[in-house]
Amino acid sequence: MQKFFSNRKLVIVIILLIISFGLMSVSVAVRNKKSTPPLIQQFGNDVAGAVDRVIAWPVNGLQSASNSVSDLLNTYQENQKLKKQVDQLAQAKVNAQTTAAENKQLRKELKLNSSLSSYTTVSASVIARTPSSWMNQLVISKGATSGIKKNMSVMSETGLIGRVVEVNQTNSKVELISSTSSNADKFAIQITNSSGKTVNGIVSGYDKSTGYLEMGSVTSSVKIKKGDKVVTSGLGGVTPKGLYIGTVASVKQDDYGLASEVEIKPAADLSDLTVVTVAEK
Amino acid sequence: MKSRLCYIFPIGLFIALFLDGSLSNVFAGNLFKYPYSSVLHLDLLWIVFAVFLDDDDALPVGIWAAFVGLVYDWYFTGIFGVYLIALPLVVYLSRLMKPWLDLNFLTLLMVYIIDITITEAFAYVWYVIGKVVTNNLADFAVYTLGPTIAVNLAIFVILYYPVRQLYLRVN
Numbered sequence A: 001m002q003k004f005f006s007n008r009k010l011v012i013v014i015i016l017l018i019i020s021f022g023l024m025s026v027s028v029a030v031r032n033k034k035s036t037p038p039l040i041q042q043f044g045n046d047v048a049g050a051v052d053r054v055i056a057w058p059v060n061g062l063q064s065a066s067n068s069v070s071d072l073l074n075t076y077q078e079n080q081k082l083k084k085q086v087d088q089l090a091q092a093k094v095n096a097q098t099t100a101a102e103n104k105q106l107r108k109e110l111k112l113n114s115s116l117s118s119y120t121t122v123s124a125s126v127i128a129r130t131p132s133s134w135m136n137q138l139v140i141s142k143g144a145t146s147g148i149k150k151n152m153s154v155m156s157e158t159g160l161i162g163r164v165v166e167v168n169q170t171n172s173k174v175e176l177i178s179s180t181s182s183n184a185d186k187f188a189i190q191i192t193n194s195s196g197k198t199v200n201g202i203v204s205g206y207d208k209s210t211g212y213l214e215m216g217s218v219t220s221s222v223k224i225k226k227g228d229k230v231v232t233s234g235l236g237g238v239t240p241k242g243l244y245i246g247t248v249a250s251v252k253q254d255d256y257g258l259a260s261e262v263e264i265k266p267a268a269d270l271s272d273l274t275v276v277t278v279a280e281k
Numbered sequence B: 001m002k003s004r005l006c007y008i009f010p011i012g013l014f015i016a017l018f019l020d021g022s023l024s025n026v027f028a029g030n031l032f033k034y035p036y037s038s039v040l041h042l043d044l045l046w047i048v049f050a051v052f053l054d055d056d057d058a059l060p061v062g063i064w065a066a067f068v069g070l071v072y073d074w075y076f077t078g079i080f081g082v083y084l085i086a087l088p089l090v091v092y093l094s095r096l097m098k099p100w101l102d103l104n105f106l107t108l109l110m111v112y113i114i115d116i117t118i119t120e121a122f123a124y125v126w127y128v129i130g131k132v133v134t135n136n137l138a139d140f141a142v143y144t145l146g147p148t149i150a151v152n153l154a155i156f157v158i159l160y161y162p163v164r165q166l167y168l169r170v171n
Helices: A007-033 A039-073 A075-110 B005-026 B042-053 B061-077 B083-100 B105-129 B137-170
Strands: A120-129 A137-140 A153-155 A160-167 A172-176 A188-192 A198-202 A205-207 A212-218 A229-232 A244-253 A260-266 A275-280
Touching (some): A007 B083, A007 B105, A039 A075, A039 A120, A039 B061, A120 B005, A137 A275, A212 A244, B005 B042, B005 B061, B042 B061, B042 B105, B083 B105, B105 B137
Antiparallel strands (some): A120 A137, A153 A160, A153 A275, A188 A198, A188 A229, A205 A212, A229 A244, A244 A260
């Protein structure tokens, strides 16, 4: 044991630690500032992503196989329930189509080509999740070549799940709204109550114990009830308007009694993601 | 003498690394269930087996470990220099322990626990210094390290005999 901390080894250890620390600081700084990582980093990510795809393919196949077995088990009950919904949906769909057509026409008359709510989507599959307890990140299978840019919003089939934080050529990283480590979850949102009035705000945090999003410092006098719908408001640039986030779970006073805090139940299940949609404004 | 292990070890190491990622996504509901979060470490398992079952220390495990650590930082987290140093450190410490240990199931299990603890603690300390995470130490020990060790021990127990057989056959 005497030799363990001999001079030479101590020097090597210290140099290694300094190198490691330097690399970390630089990469954290680059991650926060630049819109895309340096070319060499993109290249490495693309190579790793290509290999990962080969390995993730059978794993995802197994997952979808087991999913279909469990789906099969409760098919009957689901079918009964869905049949009822389909009738109502047909009506709603026709209604939405006419409204969309009318909307398009009115926009043309107003010469309003792009509004806050118009966006295009790119679908991508999830290759991997960062195996770390500190970063709630996904790697998805589309990158800059498919038109993905940093800070775009990412949705699952049911609702908003996060934001693109790093873009490579053929894959990109998505930070989930459940991560508290950075400002990835600061979405501008809008709550509409049953009488059609809206409250604007920003997602201020994520409560890990309940899985709810929080919207703090709400001073508006508009009454918000449990079950009111929450969508993105489109303010602030990159996020389009009208992406569904979830419903209001509860409204309570904040610690000082001056403003209220709204808890939002996200519609998306953050632990079961295989296909995601990136919304491009 | 060059054995087939020279090729099988790095290939297996990268398969283990990427399996960590895709299995973490598939089982996200179980692995990252509040308040616990457990981290899969199949790559570390593979490294521990390589260090202890390669009798004449002929494999360049340390260099491969550094490389796979680099890929981990590069591809999964985007923050360099953490696993790049942590994984070779684990290899170095395991090699220090090796001469004192009788190789069997329990000792290998013990070494694996120590290695997981070192890797996770190293990553935690580094991320705290870099302000990537803001958890306190007690949370880390109870909600991350504990479940991580539990999950990985279960995987270790299942994979011990198959992986050992594989190593003994190709060596």
